[in-house]
Structure formats: C-alpha cells, structure tokens
Amino acid sequence: MGSWNSISMEIIYQVLGWISIICWALASYPQVILNFRRKSVVGLSFDYVMLNCTKQSSYLIYNATLFFSSTVQRQYFDKYGYDQMIPVALSDVFFPFHSILLISVVSVQIVFFDVSAWQPESLEDIHCYLCCSMVLRSSLLFYGSANPFMALARLHIQAFLNFTRKSTVGFSIGNIVLDFTGGVGTLAQMSVQSIDQGSWVNFFGNIGKPLLALVSIGFDLIFFYQHFVLYHIKASRVSFQRDPESTEPLIKDSDHLQGIATTS
Template sequence: MSSWNSVPLHVSYEALGWFAFVCWSISFWPQVILNFRRKSVVGLNFDFVLLNLTKHTSYLIYNTSLYFSSTIQQQYRDKYGKKEMIPVAANDVAFSVHAVLLTAVSLFQIAIYDRGNQKVSKIACGIVTVAWTTAVVCFFIALHNHHWLWLLSIFTIIQVSMTVVKYIPQAVMNFMRKSTDGWSIWNILLDFSGGVANYAQMAMQSIDQGSWMNFYGNIGKLLLSLVSIFFDILFIIQHYVLYPERKRKLETSPDFDNAKSSDQTLAENV
C-alpha cells in the first residue's frame, strides 16, 4: 500500500470517510423505524427496495473483493500504477455490510406489514434477473482467465445501473401521489451529507498523492455519489417545495374544504 505524504490530509481522509459511513449507515434506519411505527409500508416503493438490495449487494462484492484480495489488488496496481493506493477503505466495506443487512430488513417489513395495493413490478423483477444473470455469466468468463478486476468492473456497472434506476420508481410514486408520506426525508438528508463527504474524502487522497487516479480508478464510487446526490436534491425539492406536509394537511382539512366550497359559491354568484 502506498504511504501518505501529509498527516493532516490522512487524518482528514479517515475522518471524512467515517463521517460518510455514519451518515450513510444511519440513513437506512429512519425508513425502517417509520415502517415499524406505522406498521405499514404504504408510500415506500417496493421496486426501490428490491433494486436497492441488488445495488448494495453488488457494491459489497466490489468492496470486499478489492479490500481483502491481494490478487485483485495486484491486478489493480498492474493496471493503474504500482504506487497507486487501493481506492477502497475499511469504512466502505463496513458500510456495504450494513447497507445489505438494513435493506434486507426493509424487504422483510414489506412482507409482514400493511402494503395496501402496492406490489413489486414486473419491470423491476426483470431488471434484477438480467443483472444477476449477467453477473453469473461474467463470473464463469473471469474464472477461465482469472481476470478478477474485470469482473469487479461488471459489478461496478451493475451497481451504477441500479443506482440510476432505483430512485425513479419512488420519485414517480411521489409525483403521482403528490405526497412523500411513508417515505422518510431523513434518509435523503443523511444520504446527501454522506455523498458530499465521500467526494471530499476522495479529494483528500488525490491531493496528497498528486494524482486524480483515485477518481478514475474507482469510477463506480464516483458515479454512485453523483447520481445519489442528484436524486437526493430531487427528493428534497419534492418533500419541502412541491409536496410540503403543511400544504398536504391544509388541503385535506375540513376548514380547507369549507373555504373551497365558499369560494366556489361566491364565484358562481358573481
């Protein structure tokens, strides 16, 4: 492993990494707690959870393989340079394990709590099937010539693809319902904070090493954060600007209905 040139940058790197880990890890809990308190998963899109589980499982495979396998680490250095640092830290591995477990808990909650008329779509099932079929086929190809780093690039493609599509069903559901009820905004706020810290962490390593290969060598991590931040901003706008709770309560209150009826009567008289 290449050494750090600056102690302050190294300390900043570790601090930002664990800050991102804490934010991202905690971000899974508000939704789980909300589901538990309501004894309902109405408002939480099931496609999102299923696609999210596939994404985090792929990310777990990528992180653990690159962090623990000396063979894959050697292949990484052969491709990107002998002095390049491995772009996966301990907090990345810890986060992946936690993410898979908590997403699995959310999936279990979907099975036992009130679901209303919601269900997993055939499109989501098809996407997941294609993703894992591709992974299995590529595994046997890599097994023949031991191109494990190439196999990890396939898991990178899967996780980035899942990240791109997983938010769409939830965003569309919020738009159709004109509401974010049942969808925890704290999940989004914490995820956004973790994404910003993640970029800062990668920048610390690049500045110390005088090379931006840290970004190029871990393009999956880069794209994941970029896409996640984009959708986090979208959900924040939906929750606080487009469908704020105060507005929803006002529109569903009896006083609002009475005022609306009075306005209509007045308009008709005029």
Template sequence: MASWNSFPLEITYQTLGWLAFVSWSISFYPQVILNFRRKSVVGLSLDFLLLNLTKHSSYLIYNTVLYFSPAAQQQYFEKYGHEQMIPVAANDVAFSIHAVVLTAITLFQVFIYERGTQTISKISIGIVSVVWLFAAVCVFVALPSHSWLWLISIFNHLAVSFIQVSMTVIKYIPQAVMNFMRKSTEGFSIGNILLDFTGGVANYGQMATQSIDQSMLFIPSSIII
C-alpha cells in the first residue's frame, strides 16, 4: 500500500476529511431536532428520506467493504497499482455509519409524529425497489468470479455507479417539488443544505489533496452530498 509523499498534504487530507465528516454528520441533526420540537414531519418529503436512506446505505456498503476487506483491497491494487492508496479513509466509514443511523432515526420520526396526508409515493418505492433488485443481481454476477471490487463499485464509484449517482441526482427533487407546491420551506431545515454543501467542498478538497500527493488524475470516487 502506498504511503504519503508529503506530510503537510497528509495533514491537509486528514483535516479536510474530518471537516467533511463533522459537517455532514451535523447536517442530520437540525432536521431531527426540528421534527422533535414540532412533533411533526409535515413539510419534510418522505420520498426524500427513503431515497436518502438508499443512497447512504449504498455508500456504507462501499466504504466498509473497501476499508476492511483484504480481498477487495487486493483487487483494487491489482487494478490501479500497488503504489496507489485506498480511496476510503476512517472518516468515510464513520460518516456512512452515522448517516444511515440518523436517516433511520428521521424515518422513525415519521411514524411517531404528525405527518398529515403525506405518504411515500409509488414512484419512489418503485425506484428503490429497482435499485436493490439491481444490486441483488450484481451480487449473483460477482459471486462466481469473486469480483468484489467491481461489485462495490456499483454502489459508489463514479465511473460505473448506478446507485450512488442516481440517488444523488434525484433525492432532493421530491423535497424541491414539495416546497414549490406549498410555497413554503416550513418543516424542512435549511441547515441541512448548508452543511451538506460545506461537507461536499471539503470532501472534494480531500480527494484533490490525495491526487496531488500521489501524482494521479483527480477523478472523484464518491458523490456524497
């Protein structure tokens, strides 16, 4: 496994990584707190929550497998070279676990607080069903050849990802449509968006820093916002 060539860049990488982790992690709390204070989730799109849970679950699978699996890491080195570094840091794993837990808590609030006439649309249920059916098919395709790197790349890698990219593109659409129809953002925490953006900038800075140190082309391997 490759090591850092520059100590200052390594420190910068770690700092940006944990800044992204803190920003993204905190971003979940304003909505949870707002729901708790209002004892209501009216104004928060349930479709957004379902799509967001799917997105972060796929990111969790990618991070944990690539960070902890020697087999997946070996396949990564064989594909990209042993001089390269694994593109998953401890803060990535910590964030993805935290994201799934907090999104699940927010979904739990849907069942215990007032939600008015809001329901999860059949379109979102259909999208999520297709996503996980696709993932299941990929598991069976990867099993015979033990293509673990290819399999987890389906969950997150920009070049081939179906799940991560598609969820990132569409997850905010239901919330934006709801805000437009209601002519109001009441019930939806804007703090989530601001912290999301901050974390995204820090994450891309982190990947750029690693690319500069390793003298390789900067191709983002994840989209997390």
C-alpha cells in the first residue's frame, strides 16, 4: 500500500477526518434533545429517520468491509494499483456506528412522544410503521451500500415535509449546521490525501464518501434557506405563540387575538 509523502499532510488528513466525523456524529444530538424537550416529534419525517438508518447501516458495512477485510483491500489494490492508499479511515467506521445508536434513540422517541396529522396518529400505526420500516430497511440494505444516492432519498423527504408544513419547527437546524461542517471537512480531508499522493484515485475508489458529502451539503443549503429565509420571515410576523417550539398551530392575526380578549 502507498505511504504518505508528507507527515504534516498526514496529520492534517487525520485532524480533518476526525473533525468531520465528530461534526457528523454530533449532528444527531440536537434533534434528540429537541424531541425530548418538546416531548414531541412533530415536524420530523418518519421516512427521513427510516431511510437515514438504512443509509448509515449501508455506509457502516461499506466502510468496515473496506477497512478491516484484507480480501476486499486486495481487490481494491488489484483495481486501482498497489501504490494507492485505502481511502477509509477508522473515523469513517466510527461515524455510522454511532449514528445508528442515535437513530435508535429517535425511534424510541417516535413511539412514546406526541405525533400529529403529518405522521401516523395512533400507537398501533406507529408500531406497524416501524415493523414495516425494518423489513424495508433489510431489503434496501445491500442496495444502499452500493448506491450513494440513498442520502438523496432521505433528505428530500424532510425538505418536502418542511415545504408542505411551511415550517421547520420540530426539525432541528443544529444538526444541519453540524452536517454541513462535516461534509465540507470530508471533502477537504480527501483533497489533502489527493494532493499528498498526486492522484485523485481515492475519490473514485471511495466514490460513496464524496458523493455523500456533496449530496448532504446541497440539501443542507436547502434547509438553511428554508429555516433562515423562506419560513423565518413568516415566523417573524407571528404575533403570538404559546411556546417557540410548541406543536400548537401558530396564531398570526393580531385582530383575532383582540377578538378573543374581548369575548373573554
């Protein structure tokens, strides 16, 4: 296997790798905390959670196989040359494993916290949904491991839900900030390796990683626009709201509020 030409570039590679992975790992926490604080999952797409688990499971199998399996590594070298480096680091294995644990926590929250008309309403519906998602997850697992656009499927579902509700309330913007940082860090990390080796083979040899980062960054920009521009303006005109993160409908007409006060 090829070796690093510069120790400083190797250090930068490792630092950027762990920064991106830590950001991606921490990106799961804001949503968990928001759900717990609101005691509700209103605004969070169940399909988004299910497909995210499918993507992370597939990504874990993909990275762990390439990182630990000598047979797969030999196949990689046969295709790209024995002077190349394996384009997967230990941090790439840690990230999806950690994400699956956090997704399990969100799945428990889905069962026990409040839902709305945007999602299954009864506990029986949720149990049925989760069972079906497990079956679908198993059937898509190996397909997803070879298809980096699984991220595209999960992200567009949440973006469409935000568009349908005309709101991002219930979907944490904190996870998007961290996800965006992780995506940029990943592309920077792979670029550092390419510059050191004088070859861009690592991008093609692990095509799922850069495509995952690019797709995530693209949708993160959409979420930023939805949260800070498209629906933030509407939220700034709200005259009254019981709780900034409440699941109750927003009352936007001040005359309506005055009418309530008069009749009471």
